[in-house]
Structures are given as structure tokens and as C-alpha cells.
Amino acid sequence: MARWHALPRGWRQGIVALGVASVLCVPLAIVLRDPLGRWLWPDPRYDALRQRADAALQAGRLTGHEGARALYEAALALQPDRLEASEGLARVGRAALARAEAHLRAGDPAQALAALQLARDLQAPAARIDALQRQAQALQARATGLEALLARAQAAQAFGRLDDGPDAALPLYQQVLQARPRDQRALEGREDALSDLLRPATAALARGDLALAADRVRRAERFDPGHAALPALHAGLARAIEQRDVRVRRLLAGGHPAAAAQVCDAWRAEEAVLQPPACASPLGEALLAAATAAAPRHPRDAARLLAMAADAGIAPTRLQAVQRRLRTDAGDAAPARDEASPRRQAQVAQALAQAEQARLRGDWLTPPGDSVWDHLRAAVALAPRDPRVLRAMAALQAAAQRCHADALRDNNLGRAGECLQAWRQLAPAEDGLATAQRRLAQRWLAVGSEWLEAGRTDDARRALAQARAMDPGVPGLDAFADRLRRAR
Incomplete structure (x- = not known):
């Protein structure tokens, strides 16, 4: 110790700092051993691929199996944290832009569009890509001949070929309008073609064929989202989906979640049609509750209901938690208690009090297990016919409606949505x-x-x-x- 104090103060501080740095370097080296290893001893395959990619880029080979893009992407897959491959892909994007400009100067719009697609895939500057694409499309239209395009569009329309390929009427009218946005003949032709395309949608809505109606609407919106017939069709689809939603909610309110699930499954096959909101969370929650109720006496029915809940979109973690709880309940099952027993009455009172406390906190649906909905559901499971439970359900439904109205008035849309969802859970057929x-x-x-x-x-x-x-x-x-x- 005496020798230590005999050393100059600067020496002592340097020795201490060196010791601290040595201690800190050991865990740091452990944590960073993989990145450091890749930096100090890079994968030789990475360097070989990058060098081949550099050579391909230098030679102008941007695409293909031995093109610069494929080689840089392969190198990046080997070592994602190395910047050279990412920078190489960015250079490929810039080279694709330069190539597109060269093709435009040479009067070759098809090759220019292909190069622009490569540039877009590699996230080159979007504004520059869009400007060049407009030039290429205009050049393509002029090269083909606008009059010839119009004639082909009119002929395709006369044969009923509206949008079934690049030579159909609507894509051809679109090419003309990209070159001459105010061309009256093209505008009128597009309007007539869209009317022909949408005409079957009205009849489809009338007979309940939402898939056909939605498909026609989607196809028409690709060419003119502001077409005059679209708002009425959107409104008709919305009414039909709302009617489906009411039907599902009535089934749920009547205690028929399995029937509601079968109805929703049939609708899910209509891929172009948006599904009623009731076929998501409300259906899944009802199926979970039905599975819980069926488990003690009908375990097979409970398993079937849980599978339906999974199809309705209930998260796997929720399903696993319910399955674990059902297994625990089955192991600890006791004889059913009478709703009027003092213990059951006390449990009901406690659940209702907890539901009210959660309402005062504003916890309508979350956190799981301690929300208004969870405590009220526990009270219903204990005594579904108890007057206190029925009064609480009515009072909480009214409170959820007030919560939604107040949040909407205050422009708190997130809160309004949460209260609306609680209202929907409490009264799905309202x-x-x-x-x-x-x-x-x-x-x-x-x-x-x-x-x-x-x-x-x-x-x-x-x-x-x-x-x-x-x-x-x-x-x-x-x-x-x-x-x-x-x-x-």
C-alpha cells in the first residue's frame, strides 16, 4: 500500500482507469462477439458474391441469375448487417433509373418501363420514377397511335371485352387518357364501358350476390374511383353487410353462437366481400363463452366451439389460456351449486362490485380479467337470472352508450371506439x-x-x-x- 501511495497521482489514476476498462471489455466482448466476428472474419462467400455483383453492375448486367441485383441480394442474405451489399442494391436502383432515361431518349418506352419497375422494386426515388413513368407511358401511347388505341378500345367494348386484359376496352381508354387527359371520346368511352361493367352489380345486390357486386365495384375503381354509379353501389353493399351483421348479432343474442359461426364461415368464402364486424370479435367471444359453459358436461362440443373461435380470429394465446382453464376446472370440478346459496350470492355481489370499479376506471374491455366485460361475464356465469345481474347489464349498457357519446363529443375517437365496442359486447343486437x-x-x-x-x-x-x-x-x-x- 505504501508503494501504491508513493506512485505519482497521474500514474495511479491511469492504472485504475486501465483496470476498469479491462473489466468492462470482457462482457462487452461477449455481447458483441458475433458482430465483431463477422467484422473481423467476414464470410468469404459474402466477399465473393459482392465482388461478382460489383463486376456485373460494372458490366451493365442488372437482372438475371448472374445479375447485380440477384448477387447483391444473396450477399445481403448471408450478412444482413454489412452495408456494402445494401449500398450495392441502391446503386443498382440508380443504374436502372439511368437506363430508363437512356431508353426514353432512344424512343423505347417498353424497355424504359421495365427498367423503371426494377428501380421501383429497389426503392429508388419515387418522384423521379413517377415522372419517368409518365413520360414512358405518353411515349408508348404516341408510338402506338392514339387514334389506333381509340379504335381498338371501341372495338373491344363492342365485343364486350371491358377489362379482361391489356387489349380490353378500359385499359386501352386508360392509355389514351394518360397521354390526353381531356380526350372527350376516351372519357365518354370509359364512362360507357364502366357503366356496362357495373350494370350486373345492381342486379347482384338485389338477389344477395355480394361477391359479384363487390368484384365489379373493385374492378371499376381501378379505372375511375369517382364514377357516378359507385356511391349507390357502395351504399347497397354497406346495407347488405349491415343486414348480415344484424343477423349474426341476433343469433348471438339468442344464444346460438355455433349457428352464427356457420353463417360467417359461408360468407368468408366470398373473398371480395368485407365481412360483418360481428363475425370477428363478438362471434369469437361468444364462442369462447359457449365453450366454457359446455366443457363440464360436453367436452367434445367445447373443443368444436374453440375451433370455431379460432376461425373467427381469436388469438392463439387466448385460446390456449381458455383450454388450460378448462382443463383445470375439469380437474377441480365440484357439484353444481344452487344460484341462491349464500356463497354464490356473495360471489355475484363481488363480481358486480368489481365490474363497477372497472367502469369507474374506464377499463371497459382491458386489461384481460379485470375489465367491466370480464367481471360482468363472471357474474352472468354465476347467476344469469339474478335480478341484480340483469339490472347491472342494463346499467352498464347505458353507461357504455354515454361513454361513447361523450368521447365522440370531445373528439376522442380512440376512446369512442373502445366504448362502442363495449356497448356492442353488452348489447350485440342493439x-x-x-x-x-x-x-x-x-x-x-x-x-x-x-x-x-x-x-x-x-x-x-x-x-x-x-x-x-x-x-x-x-x-x-x-x-x-x-x-x-x-x-x-
Whole structure:
């Protein structure tokens, strides 16, 4: 110790700092051993692929099995944390842009469009790609001859070929309008062709064929989202989906979740049709509750109901938790107790008190196990005919409606959606639900439009998702989605 103190102060501080650094370097080296290893001893295959990619890029081979893009991507797959391959892909994108410009100067729009697709795939600057694509399409239209395109479009329309390929009427009219946006003959031809395309949709809606109607609407929106016939068709689809939603909710309210699941399964086969909201969370929750009730006496029925809940979109973690609880309940099952027993009455009172406490906290649906809905469901399972339970259900339903109205008035749309979902869980067949969902979806669209005008595209995209989840048939949804796509 005396020798230590005899050393100069600067030496002592340096020795201490060196010791601390040595101690810290050991765990740091353990944590970073993999990145350091890759940096100090890189995979030789990575360097070989990158060198071949550099040579291919230098030689102008951008695509193909031995092209620069494929080789850089293979190198990146080997060592994702190395920057050289990522930078190489960016150079390939820039080279594709330069190649597109060269093809345009040479008057070859087809090759220019192919190069632009490669540039887009590699995330080259979108504004430059769009500008060059417009030039290529205009050059392509002029090269083909606008008059010839118009004649071909009219001939295809006369034969009833509306949108079944690049030589159909609507794609050809679109090419003309890209070169001459105000061409009256092309505008009128497109209008007539879209009317022909949409004509069967009205009859399909009348006979309940939503798949055909939705498919025609989707195809028409590719060419003109603002066509005059689309709002009425959207409204008809929305009404039909709302009627389906009411049907499912009535089945659920009547205690027939398995029948509701069969109905929803039949509708899910219609891929082009948006599904009623009741076929998602409300159906899944009802199936879980039915499975829980059936488990003690009918375990096979419970397993079937759980499988239906999985098809309805219930998360696997929730299903596993219910299955574990059912197994535990089966092991600890005791004889059924009478609802009027003092212990059962006390449990009911406790569940209702916890539900009220959760309501005061605003925890309508979360956290799981301690929400209004969970405590009320426990009380219903204990004593479904108890007057206290029935009064609590009515009071909580009214409270959920007030919560939704207050949040909507305060423009707290997230809170309004949560309260609306609680209202839907408490009274799935309530007549005012559809109107409330439509109103909230419209508010999300209005807020999303404001965000989009302010340049907040991520927030606008979130608003679009909220509106679609709340009411997939709300008027203006597809038009707003189209605005968002163009803005992006």
C-alpha cells in the first residue's frame, strides 16, 4: 500500500482507469462477439458474391441469375448487417433509373418501363420514377397511335371485352387518357364501358350476390374511383353487410353462437366481400363463452366451439389460456351449486362490485380479467337470472352508450371506439349500433382527411384503418384510400 501511495497521482489514476476498462471489455466482448466476428472474419462467400455483383453492375448486367441485383441480394442474405451489399442494391436502383432515361431518349418506352419497375422494386426515388413513368407511358401511347388505341378500345367494348386484359376496352381508354387527359371520346368511352361493367352489380345486390357486386365495384375503381354509379353501389353493399351483421348479432343474442359461426364461415368464402364486424370479435367471444359453459358436461362440443373461435380470429394465446382453464376446472370440478346459496350470492355481489370499479376506471374491455366485460361475464356465469345481474347489464349498457357519446363529443375517437365496442359486447343486437358505427367511421375519415392535407400520411393511414374496421361500407372510404395512395 505504501508503494501504491508513493506512485505519482497521474500514474495511479491511469492504472485504475486501465483496470476498469479491462473489466468492462470482457462482457462487452461477449455481447458483441458475433458482430465483431463477422467484422473481423467476414464470410468469404459474402466477399465473393459482392465482388461478382460489383463486376456485373460494372458490366451493365442488372437482372438475371448472374445479375447485380440477384448477387447483391444473396450477399445481403448471408450478412444482413454489412452495408456494402445494401449500398450495392441502391446503386443498382440508380443504374436502372439511368437506363430508363437512356431508353426514353432512344424512343423505347417498353424497355424504359421495365427498367423503371426494377428501380421501383429497389426503392429508388419515387418522384423521379413517377415522372419517368409518365413520360414512358405518353411515349408508348404516341408510338402506338392514339387514334389506333381509340379504335381498338371501341372495338373491344363492342365485343364486350371491358377489362379482361391489356387489349380490353378500359385499359386501352386508360392509355389514351394518360397521354390526353381531356380526350372527350376516351372519357365518354370509359364512362360507357364502366357503366356496362357495373350494370350486373345492381342486379347482384338485389338477389344477395355480394361477391359479384363487390368484384365489379373493385374492378371499376381501378379505372375511375369517382364514377357516378359507385356511391349507390357502395351504399347497397354497406346495407347488405349491415343486414348480415344484424343477423349474426341476433343469433348471438339468442344464444346460438355455433349457428352464427356457420353463417360467417359461408360468407368468408366470398373473398371480395368485407365481412360483418360481428363475425370477428363478438362471434369469437361468444364462442369462447359457449365453450366454457359446455366443457363440464360436453367436452367434445367445447373443443368444436374453440375451433370455431379460432376461425373467427381469436388469438392463439387466448385460446390456449381458455383450454388450460378448462382443463383445470375439469380437474377441480365440484357439484353444481344452487344460484341462491349464500356463497354464490356473495360471489355475484363481488363480481358486480368489481365490474363497477372497472367502469369507474374506464377499463371497459382491458386489461384481460379485470375489465367491466370480464367481471360482468363472471357474474352472468354465476347467476344469469339474478335480478341484480340483469339490472347491472342494463346499467352498464347505458353507461357504455354515454361513454361513447361523450368521447365522440370531445373528439376522442380512440376512446369512442373502445366504448362502442363495449356497448356492442353488452348489447350485440342493439338497433343504434350500426348508426353509431357509421358516425364514428365518418369522423375517422374526416380526421384522416385533415391529417392527409397536413402531410401526416402515417396518421392518415391509421385513420383509414380505423374507419374501415368500424364500418367497411362507410361512403367515401374508397375515395379516401385512393387519395392516400396517390399522396404516398
